[in-house]
Amino acid sequence: MQIKFSNALLKHISVLFSIALFAGNTYAKTTAETTAKGVLWEVKSATNTAYLFGSIHLAKASFYPLPEKVQKAYKQADTLAVELDGTDGEAAVKALPLLKYAAPDKLQNHLQPATWESLQKMTGPVAERFQPLKPAMVATGLLVGSFARQGYDPAQGVDIHFINRAKKDKKSIVELETMEYQAQILGGLSDEEGDAMLSQTLESISNGEAIRDTNQLIAAWKDGNAEKVVSMLQAEANKNPGSKKIMKRLLDERNPAMADKIVELMAAGKHVLVVVGAGHIAGTNSISDLLKQRGLQVRQIK
Template identity: 30%
Template sequence: MPLKSLLVLGLLASASVLAADTAKAPAAPVPLLWKVSDKDNAVYLLGSFHLLRPGDYPLSPEVEAAFADAERLMFELAPEEMQSPAMPQMMLQAALRTDGRTLQQELDAATWRRLEGWAGKNGMPVVSFNNFEPWFVGLTISIVEMTRQGLDPKLGLDNHFMDKAKAAGKPAAGLERAQEQIGVLDGMEATEQRQFIVEALDQAEKGSAETERLHQAWRRGDAEGLWSGMAADMKRQYPRLYRRINVERNDAWVPRIQQILTQPGDDDALVVVGALHLLGDDGVVEKLRARGYQVERICSACRAGTR
């Protein structure tokens, strides 16, 4: 599975800050939405895609109803961090090389030539990348290519609900801090970082097929397809990174979500996180179900028995 999928599946909200009109989609996206209940309140879990198109709106009635029912919202990052002008600078600072070498010295000659070609086509001097770590360069390539395909971070599901929460006067908080998210990217092994650049260049040369496949799977609400076709591959090919990006963060989030369910009163919450965090045995949905909570998928368009 391309490491680029970490971004487009919504695993790292902070990545979208680095960032078209298309034809209207025929129907609202089928939501990746679950309701977790205890005796007096509920938490709605909504799987996000961080870069979307105008045609992905409006959302389904189930999602709008969950927002209306929620007294507060939670995201991977609090809105004041996610939407802060300081966020891109934080990523740039983390990405600066401190080892005394250049990116060209780290990459093999063939990859550097490919990067040089891509940069030239996009009006960027390739030497401007020399002071940055490979993960940041690979991420930049992916963002540039996805925005060219009409996917816009400003239209991502997180930003959409952050704006709605602000307009409705609903409090919103984060499950983690921005520095923690950036640290996940910055903590990638050197071999994974170099592979990230190669795969980003591969996808740039192939065009929009991979991104469109992910986007359409999200629009269909295809939880099983997203898991078996992408997350399972990532778990097999990059086990250490999968654990850092998915398992460890899910394990840290579950107690925070439980606090909402166990607190006095009947206030409900809507939690909007990257879609992959909700899928599979390592996902937040199954982790909460394993702790004894009632969990149901809310999706009128889904087949009977889909979770």
């Protein structure tokens, strides 16, 4: 069976590791744009209130400052909870082997000849530098480079924005996952899945779909339209069995553990702002849905 990945799913996959491995590079200048509303949720227990903010991992300086409702949610928090701390270089170094092949094995051995030829055609001699990396890492690098040319910058991502701010303000930072765990997900793709991911990444960059889909997704987030963000991801993922399988692994299977940690933080009396990828926030089996199932009151603040 041929595995297919939607463009929206490829975008979601690409951001999992783009922050830790590409932050610090210099990217294209941003164009003038309106600031972003984003998607913000209030979560209430009998004794505590937390806030859940959907993140865009690749953003632009023009997205800031974030709206006052988000600023208030941050200011009341003594704890920032994120998927992981993308500024932790030591964690990235430890996780990287999970995304590489052990020599003498190499990328080309795990790709269809046509996929390797497409990579060579797009990158030229640089393709040889990708040989130690697994397909997910190569696809990530290509996508981040493509988004960077449009002004999107991991260093401007919402996660990084709040992590840097929390460190400056001496707030506690809690990771809901680890970089190693996320590396295991991407590094654990089968050869068929990895080849399909890279092949379709190359195609989506070449035909411009990657940028068009990303711009539409980010526009929905900027408008605060959580429903549209979710519907776009779900519609794309449900187009074929391969995308649906990976989407379940990347979202549905990760959300319960993150929801449990949020409940634990609230029960411990922490005043928390949770910043996680926007695709985790709303819809069936999302973090907000799971928190409701755990007896908490959840509502979007518009």
